[in-house]
Amino acid sequence: MYREGSKDSAMVKQIQQAVNATVDGIWGPKTTAAVIRWQSLNNLVADGIVGPKTLEAMGILDTDIKGSSFMTEEGLSIERYFLPKGEYIEAEHKILNDYLFLHHTAGGSNPYRCIDHWGRDSRGRVATEFVLGGQDVRNNNNDYDGKVLQAFPEGCQGWHLGATESYYMNRHSVGIEICSFGYLTGDHRTYTGTKAAIEQVIKLDEPFKNRAYWHKYSDEQIKALGKLILYIASRDNIDIRKGLIQWIKDHGPIKAFEFNQDAYEGKVKGLLTHTNVRKDKMDCFPQPELIDMLLSL
Numbered sequence: 001m002y003r004e005g006s007k008d009s010a011m012v013k014q015i016q017q018a019v020n021a022t023v024d025g026i027w028g029p030k031t032t033a034a035v036i037r038w039q040s041l042n043n044l045v046a047d048g049i050v051g052p053k054t055l056e057a058m059g060i061l062d063t064d065i066k067g068s069s070f071m072t073e074e075g076l077s078i079e080r081y082f083l084p085k086g087e088y089i090e091a092e093h094k095i096l097n098d099y100l101f102l103h104h105t106a107g108g109s110n111p112y113r114c115i116d117h118w119g120r121d122s123r124g125r126v127a128t129e130f131v132l133g134g135q136d137v138r139n140n141n142n143d144y145d146g147k148v149l150q151a152f153p154e155g156c157q158g159w160h161l162g163a164t165e166s167y168y169m170n171r172h173s174v175g176i177e178i179c180s181f182g183y184l185t186g187d188h189r190t191y192t193g194t195k196a197a198i199e200q201v202i203k204l205d206e207p208f209k210n211r212a213y214w215h216k217y218s219d220e221q222i223k224a225l226g227k228l229i230l231y232i233a234s235r236d237n238i239d240i241r242k243g244l245i246q247w248i249k250d251h252g253p254i255k256a257f258e259f260n261q262d263a264y265e266g267k268v269k270g271l272l273t274h275t276n277v278r279k280d281k282m283d284c285f286p287q288p289e290l291i292d293m294l295l296s297l
Contacts, residue, residue: 002050004032007235008070008154011060015050018058051155052090073234076227078130081112081149083119088127088152089171095157097236098269099173100229101128102244103160104180104283106191109134109141111149111179118151118158127151127158128175130232132225135218137181137196144179146220148228154235164277166266174232178221182282184213206254208285209275217287226293229271242270245294253286 006012009025016023021034032048040046042057050058069079089095105114111131118127129151133144152158160175181190188196202216217225233240243263247256262268263276271294274281284290 002027002154003048004028006154007073007231010068010070014060015058018060052153072227072231074227074230076148076224076231078148078150078228078231080153081115081151082153083115083127083151083158086125087119087158088125089157089159091156095155095172097172097174097232097238099169099243100232100236100238100240100271101160101173101175101277102178102225102271102273102284103128103175104178104182105131106182106283107179108181109136109144109179111144111147111177114177114179115149115151125158126160128160128177129154129156129158130175130228131177132179132221132228134179134221135197135200137190137200137215138194140197140199142218142220145218146224148224161274161277164266165264169266169277174236174238176225176228176232178217178225178284180217180221180283181215182285183209183211184215186213188213190215202287204286208254208257209282211282211285214285214287217290219289222289222293225290226297229297233271238270240271240297243268243272244276245271245297248291248295253288253291257284257286 002011002015004027006027012027013023013025016031019034019038021031035050036046036048039054044054069077071077111133114131131149131151133147135142135145161170184190184196188201196215200216202214203212229240244256257273257275259279260276263272274283
């Protein structure tokens, strides 16, 4: 969904061109007025919000912008790599998010492959809005390290939490999937048996989920993740100081990343991780560099 204040300048310019507004990539009151006039003339709900129906009427389709990128105010480049229609939840009016969740893939480094898999699987509309690429666990190949993809348009949704006590949280949360294999065995192997490159292995001072060894989040991932969290927090007006960051300050990293009953029930809005709302999940884990970044936000 796109509306006044939207920061996706490339898409804003396309909308401004469609409604015959000044094409500058900045959505202010004049663009809103032009959109409302255009919607009214085209027998659409004249609310100044550009959702899927308005985009379709304008002739601006997802396929027109797939592969294009936009730059956030934080200096992060995000590439649109949208799932096929029907693989995410569409709504004419933007779904407002109160929660931001961190996940990791428990898989490879390629974010394009992750989204392609979601598009082919039979689980339905299961996806996170953003996927953050990483290093190849075997050989330090960094072709995708720090690469951020957007899997569906702003304002739409994907199921990404699974079984919790809050339907509202499932429908009003945005997710970031970090490409990482997660826990490793004592001899540094992933759950698939692949031996991890030694530079990508981290041993926690205190085990998390009874696991000491983990596939390390890279420096580029952590840097990009910090910028992405700030972008989403500003875009969706989410108070990221609540939840995970506050728990780190109050209880320390290990406790902060553990299951939390209030979070499971949807009572804690803000920045969370999948482990906070699911006892059976291992994503994410409290790597010291990740903790330092979160506390700096």
